[in-house]
Amino acid sequence: MSMLLSMQNLSKAFGGLEVVRELSFDVPERTATALIGPNGAGKTTVFNLISGVYPVTSGSIRFRGSDIVNLPSRYRIKRGIARSFQNIRLIPRLSVIDNLLIGQHVTLTRPFDVMRPFRLVRDHEWICAAKAELSAFGLGQYADEPVGLLPYGIRKRVDLIRATLSSPSVLMLDEPAAGLNASETRELHSHLDTLKERGVTLLVIEHDMQFIRSVCEKIVVLNFGCKIAEGSFDQVRTDEQVREAYLGAEQAA
Amino acid sequence: MSGYLTGLIVLLALNTIAAYGVYLPMAAGQLNLGIAGFMAIGAYASAYLTNVCGWPALAAIAAGGGTAAILAFVVAMPILRTQGIYLSLATFALGQVICAILLNLEVVGGAAGYPVSTHIEASTVVAVTVVVVSLVYLMSTTRVPIYLAAVKNDPLVADLLGLNVKALGVAALTAGATIAGVGGALYAHYFNYVEAQYFGVMLSTYTVLYVLLGGTQSVLGPLVGAAIFTIVPEALRSSSQWRYAIFALFIILFMALRPQGLITRGLTRRRAQAAVQGGTTAS
Amino acid sequence: MIAQQIVNGLMLGGVYVMVAVAFTLAIGVLNFLNFSIPGIFMVAGMVSWAALKSGQHWLLAFGFALMASAVVGVAVYFLTYRPSSDSDPEVPLVSSLGFLVLLENLIVLWLGSDQQSYPAIIADFNFRAGSIIVGGAQFLSLALSLAFVIALSLSLRFTNLGRQVRAIAESRRTASILGVNVGSVVPRVFVLSALFTGAGGILFAISYLQVSSSMGESIGFKGISAMIIGGMGNIWGAVAGGLLIGLVEILSTQFLGADFVNIGVYGLLLALLIIKPEGLFGMAVAREKL
Numbered sequence: 001m002s003m004l005l006s007m008q009n010l011s012k013a014f015g016g017l018e019v020v021r022e023l024s025f026d027v028p029e030r031t032a033t034a035l036i037g038p039n040g041a042g043k044t045t046v047f048n049l050i051s052g053v054y055p056v057t058s059g060s061i062r063f064r065g066s067d068i069v070n071l072p073s074r075y076r077i078k079r080g081i082a083r084s085f086q087n088i089r090l091i092p093r094l095s096v097i098d099n100l101l102i103g104q105h106v107t108l109t110r111p112f113d114v115m116r117p118f119r120l121v122r123d124h125e126w127i128c129a130a131k132a133e134l135s136a137f138g139l140g141q142y143a144d145e146p147v148g149l150l151p152y153g154i155r156k157r158v159d160l161i162r163a164t165l166s167s168p169s170v171l172m173l174d175e176p177a178a179g180l181n182a183s184e185t186r187e188l189h190s191h192l193d194t195l196k197e198r199g200v201t202l203l204v205i206e207h208d209m210q211f212i213r214s215v216c217e218k219i220v221v222l223n224f225g226c227k228i229a230e231g232s233f234d235q236v237r238t239d240e241q242v243r244e245a246y247l248g249a250e251q252a253a
Numbered sequence: 254m255s256g257y258l259t260g261l262i263v264l265l266a267l268n269t270i271a272a273y274g275v276y277l278p279m280a281a282g283q284l285n286l287g288i289a290g291f292m293a294i295g296a297y298a299s300a301y302l303t304n305v306c307g308w309p310a311l312a313a314i315a316a317g318g319g320t321a322a323i324l325a326f327v328v329a330m331p332i333l334r335t336q337g338i339y340l341s342l343a344t345f346a347l348g349q350v351i352c353a354i355l356l357n358l359e360v361v362g363g364a365a366g367y368p369v370s371t372h373i374e375a376s377t378v379v380a381v382t383v384v385v386v387s388l389v390y391l392m393s394t395t396r397v398p399i400y401l402a403a404v405k406n407d408p409l410v411a412d413l414l415g416l417n418v419k420a421l422g423v424a425a426l427t428a429g430a431t432i433a434g435v436g437g438a439l440y441a442h443y444f445n446y447v448e449a450q451y452f453g454v455m456l457s458t459y460t461v462l463y464v465l466l467g468g469t470q471s472v473l474g475p476l477v478g479a480a481i482f483t484i485v486p487e488a489l490r491s492s493s494q495w496r497y498a499i500f501a502l503f504i505i506l507f508m509a510l511r512p513q514g515l516i517t518r519g520l521t522r523r524r525a526q527a528a529v530q531g532g533t534t535a536s
Numbered sequence: 537m538i539a540q541q542i543v544n545g546l547m548l549g550g551v552y553v554m555v556a557v558a559f560t561l562a563i564g565v566l567n568f569l570n571f572s573i574p575g576i577f578m579v580a581g582m583v584s585w586a587a588l589k590s591g592q593h594w595l596l597a598f599g600f601a602l603m604a605s606a607v608v609g610v611a612v613y614f615l616t617y618r619p620s621s622d623s624d625p626e627v628p629l630v631s632s633l634g635f636l637v638l639l640e641n642l643i644v645l646w647l648g649s650d651q652q653s654y655p656a657i658i659a660d661f662n663f664r665a666g667s668i669i670v671g672g673a674q675f676l677s678l679a680l681s682l683a684f685v686i687a688l689s690l691s692l693r694f695t696n697l698g699r700q701v702r703a704i705a706e707s708r709r710t711a712s713i714l715g716v717n718v719g720s721v722v723p724r725v726f727v728l729s730a731l732f733t734g735a736g737g738i739l740f741a742i743s744y745l746q747v748s749s750s751m752g753e754s755i756g757f758k759g760i761s762a763m764i765i766g767g768m769g770n771i772w773g774a775v776a777g778g779l780l781i782g783l784v785e786i787l788s789t790q791f792l793g794a795d796f797v798n799i800g801v802y803g804l805l806l807a808l809l810i811i812k813p814e815g816l817f818g819m820a821v822a823r824e825k826l
Contacts (some may be wrong), residue, residue: 051413078413091406093470100401106415119394165453166415284626331810338569339813341629342764348808349757353798364795414823454753455640458633465630496640501638509619 003062004170004201005050005081009222010059012049012225014054019045020225022059027170032192032202034212037222038245043205046222047172051083052076064169071195078106080169084159084176086205092148096139099128099147103162115189122154137191153184157191170201185211188215197243221245259375264381265483268438268463272475273389274433280398281425282405283333284341286457287348288433291321293452294351295434296441303371303442312339312383314438321434322427324351329423333368355449366448373442374455381439385432386476393472401425427526459497462504468514477516540668542783543792547671549782550678551743555759556766556774556781557685561729565705566722571632572612574756575639578720580605580737581747582643587653588611594657609730613723635680636752643749651748655739670798674724677739684735685775686727692771701725705769752816758785761805767815776817 001029005027012020019029020042027033030142035043048054050061052073060067063079071079090099104126108114118124131184134140139157156176163171177185185208192202192215206212212219212233219236221229229236271292273471278285286319299317332343361367392398403411408418412514441447459482467478486502507514562570577714580601587597616631661672692698700721703711712718733756740746740755758781766777781801788800808815 053409053413059291074412074415074417083413085410089407091402091408093406094399094402098402101396101399102414102416105396114396115392115393116396118396119389148441162414181342223285284629335809335813338563338629339764339809341569341626342760343806343809345757346761346802346809349802350799350806353796353802357795357799454757458637462630462634465626481773492645494645496643498638498645501634501641504634505615505631505638508634509615509628512620512627534650 006062014018025220032216033218034216042225070085082168083172086174090147103165268479270436272479276428280401286345289346289452289456290351290454292437294321295437296447300369300441317438318431318435322431323428325430329426333422336411369445381410468516471516474501474516545783545786547674549779550681551740552762553778556778557727558733559763560774572635574752575636577733577737578752580734581741605730605734609726613726673678674743677743767817773817
């Protein structure tokens with residue numbers, strides 16, 4: 001199995017504070033990998049480094065074999081790296097469709113597509129494509145709703161769909177199940193299953209262990225910016241260091 | 254058509270153009286408190302071209318817009334490094350500097366003002382305004398307004414979604430300045446006189462205020478704001494200070510009670526939905 | 537010669553300091569760019585002039601002016617700041633601009649738009665320090681400005697109210713959780729800010745003996761520049777900025793001509809905003825966290 005994404009000795013320091021230290025792990029293609037660890041372990045920072053929000057202090061991030069640490073953030077989605085956000089970050093005043101249209105941006109092919117007066121055309125292909133994707137995930141009826149008025153669970157999935165509209169190779173999900181009730185979590189699960197069927201590689205930050213167990217084949221555990229374990233759910237669950245990190249030294253028995 | 258009515262229509266046209274000059278950068282999250290500076294550039298540049306170089310009026314007006322565009326483009330990159338309040342202040346400072354420089358430029362009259370020899374008719378002013386508004390409307394049917402909203406709302410995420418945030422910001426600033434420049438050029442050639450003092454911070458302030466009154470969520474907002482600013486005081490027929498005072502009071506109340514302005518997205522969408530569904534509203 | 541100009545510049549700077557500090561209070565504590573401040577500056581100058589013209593004693597005249605300032609400050613709080621704590625940050629900024637327009641036009645309606653000469657309260661005396669002539673009124677004005685700022689700084693540091701203000705400046709939510717009555721402290725900051733700029737208007741009037749309905753625009757906006765140049769949210773930065781602007785203004789008048797003053801002052805502001813937006817003494821703006 002080829003490694004789609006590969007961190008090699010990745011380090012990030014803010015001033016004197018080392019948030020990620022010499023981190024190395026791989027994300028195999030067409031699978032779901034979980035990135036877990038106590039709060040403050042550096043998980044979202046890793047996502048930010050992969051997205052290019054922060055420059056790397058040292059180390060490399062290889063995507064399909066080539067190092068992307070010097071690639072400006074705005075080009076990374078075009079390469080195939082997309083993400084969803086912990087606090088959603090959709091544009092509340094715009095409708096769902098309009099938010100999705102932004103997500104379509106990297107798929108535009110012709111030079112002046114941005115200037116194309118598509119709204120003058122009834123049922124323009126862009127709108128149809130966005131609506132189709134929305135319907136594929138069962139959210140078709142929300143197309144014209146302003147995002148700000150929608151319930152949290154729906155917005156989370158719209159955020160996901162926006163990310164998938166760019167046809168990414170790898171989709172990074174930052175706590176996708178946070179704040180969802182049981183039925184919403186089931187919907188999310190099937191949403192992710194659909195993505196996996198399409199061949200999208202997933203990298204997931206999550207705290208919900210049941211969720212991770214049922215979705216992800218591989219788990220990477222971080223603590224204080226370092227990797228302390230890596231493997232399948234059962235391997236990681238019984239790892240001494242992991243238990244210590246989560247439960248505390250005395251409890252690890 | 255009476256001279257009074259003509260004058261009113263010209264004023265409405267000029268205010269409308271100015272409004273769209275502010276609206277475009279505002280859609281990208283830029284509060285341009287120096288917009289009057291770009292109007293001044295357009296006015297003076299076009300006036301110089303018709304006075305001294307003998308250009309025909311329309312060409313000079315276009316060139317006035319072009320000059321404002323060039324200046325905006327040049328300063329956009331450094332200015333857009335600032336954000337939020339700092340950007341507003343930087344545009345304010347820029348407007349003041351432009352005004353101050355023009356005030357001292359003897360070749361265009363300096364503090365005494367600059368008479369403009371070529372006159373354009375009211376119909377020309379209105380025609381150009383219609384063209385500008387049509388272009389802005391056309392732009393509103395593209396992806397651009399959505400992208401600008403993304404840049405305004407969440408530039409970080411916009412960047413991660415592949416948008417060139419810097420380019421969009423520069424484009425918005427430059428487009429707004431160009432429109433303002435054309436407006437200034439029209440003003441110069443209709444009233445046949447410009448003085449730098451007119452293009453001060455208060456002019457920028459009034460323009461920004463009535464754009465916000467109309468609302469920035471819809472492309473109709475600036476037009477409505479300009480209309481209110483131009484026509485309502487005429488209906489009141491009071492001295493100009495009273496008009497401005499009442500207008501200011503209006504703004505204060507609006508910002509307190511309905512900051513999104515008069516014309517909002519919801520309003521226009523509900524109308525459109527109603528039209529599509531033949532009269533019945535969904536929600 | 538230069539030394540004289542420098543002294544003149546510093547004394548003019550004293551007025552800018554008052555306005556800059558007023559802005560700093562608003563920005564530093566309330567994160568609010570309060571454009572009504574130049575308007576209040578003007579109102580204080582004009583109201584005190586009107587009172588003096590109608591024969592009032594200067595104490596009363598200044599009292600009226602300061603009271604008017606405070607009233608406007610409170611009005612701005614209620615109509616501009618309070619309603620908009622949760623919407624776009626440009627909303628209160630724009631609303632405060634509305635106040636500026638309102639104040640200017642109301643004053644013109646009441647007192648006309650002409651520049652008025654201000655009665656000399658302080659007997660016209662100068663004193664010499666070597667070859668430098670220092671205008672008495674202007675010197676007093678500078679001294680008072682600095683005194684007020686020192687008083688402000690000390691009270692922020694040592695009084696209870698001062699501590700609460702600083703807590704709010706640091707973090708509103710935390711301050712609120714810790715029991716600071718934000719709802720009563722914030723209006724007081726508005727009043728304090730208004731009094732400072734009002735006092736600045738009065739000091740300007742007694743030093744330079746002229747007031748007009750547009751003095752807010754010309755002086756007030758330079759006060760904003762001073763604040764930014766010194767560093768937003770930093771009181772002593774505002775002092776440094778104010779004095780610097782005063783210097784720049786006088787020196788550029790001397791060497792480049794009065795016409796170039798605005799270019800100098802606002803050009804400096806623009807350059808600084810681009811190169812070092814946090815001002816000379818401010819702290820760098822924090823980066824957004826994802």
